[in-house]
Amino acid sequence: MRVVLAGATGTLGSVLVPRLRAAGHTVVGLTRSADRARRLQDAGVQMRVVDVMDEQRLLEALDSCRADAVIHQATAITGMPLRHRDLHATDDLREKGTANLLRAAESVGARRFVTQSFFLGYGYHDHGETALTEDHPFAPPGKGAFERHMRSMRSNERQTFAATGIEGIALRYGLFYGPEPSTRKLMAMAARRMLPMPRPSGITCPIHIADAAAATVAALERGRAGQAYNIVDDNPIPFAGFVAAVAKAANAPAPRTLPDCLLRATPYMHALMVGTRIRLSNEKAKRELGWEPEYPSCHEGLRHVHMAGK
Ligand SMILES: NC(=O)c1ccc[n+]([C@@H]2O[C@H](COP(=O)([O-])OP(=O)(O)OC[C@H]3O[C@@H](n4cnc5c(N)ncnc54)[C@H](OP(=O)(O)O)[C@@H]3O)[C@@H](O)[C@H]2O)c1
Secondary structure (H helix, E strand, O other), X not given: OEEEEEOOXXXXXXXXXXXXXXXXXXXXXEEOOHHHHHHHHHOOOEEEEOOOOOHHHHHHHOOOOOOOEEEEOXXXXXXXXXXXHHHHHHHHHHHHHHXXXXXXXXXXXXXXXXXXEEHHHHOOOEOOOOOEOOOOOOOOOOOOOHHHHHHHHHHHHHHHHHOOOOEEEEEEEOEEEOOOHHHHHHHHHHHOOOOOEEEOOOEEOEEEXXXXXXXXXXXXXXXXXXXXXXXXXXXXXXXXXXXXXXXXXXXXXXXXXXXXXXXXXXXXXXXXXXXXXOOEOOHHHHHHHOOOOOOOOHHHHHHOOOOOOO
């Protein structure tokens, strides 16, 4: 397939581009930066320099382009999301960004659209012991500052599933980790004993970025129209356990425990590390996409992540 990829230069995009090409797909990557475009062009990827939040410019940039599919992997979390406002740019990419990319899909004649969604769309609270499936209600109304995130995740999926003449698929990715900037930042913090171990601890669902990229190619090729898929590994883990595994991978001393009251100073990070207890089933993705995580747990996945370089 010929694929337009928004987010081609990002953490997931950088792993996804070579996998798409290895699977025989042709990639047209989008970026706002001429430098990053040049780097990918040198690697043989066609690039367009454009901001997906500017609908007119986006349609102009793709004017002469024909494609079979559009993949939306544009996010703007930039580092550690401590406060709610650190997510607002990504919220906008999940509302207006998605609308613009669906318009672009129509203009290039694409019939498939794969969008990046997020496992915490199920809600930043305690979901109990049962592993949630995709049939569980997604993006229910959120309390206070959470509603903006829920609204954007709701909108991203609804637009994707409702687009006329387009087979829309949403991938509810777990917490990314792997040989990528954020994980390395966490490892560096652990090495300086600055990575807090939450007490009490929430429960989270990690996914190695290589497995997230493999699932994305599988969804592009085999995903069913109008469907969402949980893209997480086989082992939900207490956030404290994830922190301990990151510290171990960094050969760092045991992290210091940070009492709940101190983490409350960063409300979004508190919700991520303490307030949310969630387990997800990835059976549907395995069954329908023929996908299997290479790293069933973050213990295996982190073993291969080194602080510096590859
Ligand atoms: N599920 C998860 O856990 C999850 C999800 C997302 C991110 N993260 C983490 O958060 C960290 C930072 O991520 P990030 O969100 O800043 O993503 P990132 O990995 O840096 O990638 C963001 C991508 O989106 C593109 N993009 C953003 N806004 C755009 C716009 N207006 N127009 C065109 N393209 C646009 C960027 O392109 P250009 O900058 O080249 O224009 C880039 O390719 C990552 O290391 C990652 O681990 C985690």
